[in-house]
Amino acid sequence: MATLGDPKNTIEILQKHGIYAQKKFGQNFLIDTHVLEKIVAAAQITKDDLVLEIGPGIGTLTQYLCEAAGKVLAVEIDSNLIPVLADTLAPYGNVTVLHADVMDLPLSDVLAREAEGRPIKVVANLPYYITTPILMRLLEEHLPLTSITVMIQKEVAQRMAAEPGSKEFGALSLAVQYYAEPYLAANVPPNCFLPRPSVASAVIRLTLRSEPPVSVREPEQMFELFRAAFQQRRKTLANAVGNYTGLPYTREQTAQALESLGLSAAVRGEALSLEQFAALSDALDTVC
Numbered sequence: 001m002a003t004l005g006d007p008k009n010t011i012e013i014l015q016k017h018g019i020y021a022q023k024k025f026g027q028n029f030l031i032d033t034h035v036l037e038k039i040v041a042a043a044q045i046t047k048d049d050l051v052l053e054i055g056p057g058i059g060t061l062t063q064y065l066c067e068a069a070g071k072v073l074a075v076e077i078d079s080n081l082i083p084v085l086a087d088t089l090a091p092y093g094n095v096t097v098l099h100a101d102v103m104d105l106p107l108s109d110v111l112a113r114e115a116e117g118r119p120i121k122v123v124a125n126l127p128y129y130i131t132t133p134i135l136m137r138l139l140e141e142h143l144p145l146t147s148i149t150v151m152i153q154k155e156v157a158q159r160m161a162a163e164p165g166s167k168e169f170g171a172l173s174l175a176v177q178y179y180a181e182p183y184l185a186a187n188v189p190p191n192c193f194l195p196r197p198s199v200a201s202a203v204i205r206l207t208l209r210s211e212p213p214v215s216v217r218e219p220e221q222m223f224e225l226f227r228a229a230f231q232q233r234r235k236t237l238a239n240a241v242g243n244y245t246g247l248p249y250t251r252e253q254t255a256q257a258l259e260s261l262g263l264s265a266a267v268r269g270e271a272l273s274l275e276q277f278a279a280l281s282d283a284l285d286t287v288c
């Protein structure tokens, strides 16, 4: 079958099935074969792998995944696209298409059933309206994933990969980097999609860590500290925590905990590394 990455073939399939891209589902179909090849290369897929694809659309990336992986599980929310996928994926015997909202799917059970012991990699050109909830769900549920390689909004990818002290660094950087090692694989301009999105995109690979990179007594409390620090980014961390309703600590207690770590009581959250947030979380338990 001719590749759907060629815009002529994508338009032909859309016309054949009377399909229009639906904005409410974040549908921007990939029409660039080089970008498709880059995604598959970045994902480091082998014939041993089960690939979970979220949002196969008309099957463009799915065809590449079927060629590279042992097995592909593709989860699509839009019922109009299910017959299109039956058509475009007909040549492949190693793909299962599930009609479902990925946010409602019991992923742990579904993946255990489909993987049959294979390593599991997630690969997707994600719908931008729901990127962060999908990724945080995949990370927080401790699913048995090796890596997650996704096309997302460039600005979000930069925030996920940001280092402390940079202007993109924030709660999302810390949360993602607690679970995974990010790698920015490619920048992708709007003209690689049909229709064109209004923002630039990027491919990011998140390699899941087998162990957290820091040890912390109460990870939940550390995550609340991330939120407190970046909800009021321009404030000192002690003030931000003192004002934050999700944590029981005063400004003075936070200042004391910071000083016990050799940090200034006037430091801002954006200057702290993941290790320092973990140490602060533990220090707050002891000073209070």
Ligand code: SAM
Binding pocket: 025, 026, 027, 028, 029, 030, 054, 055, 056, 057, 058, 059, 060, 061, 062, 075, 076, 077, 078, 081, 100, 101, 102, 103, 124, 125, 126, 127, 128, 130
């Ligand atoms: N993979 C295709 C490609 O690269 O051309 C389509 C990508 S498009 C950006 C996002 C896809 O995700 C659409 O097919 C959309 O219908 C699907 N989608 C949106 N929300 C979803 C959800 N909650 N669960 C599963 N699929 C979803």
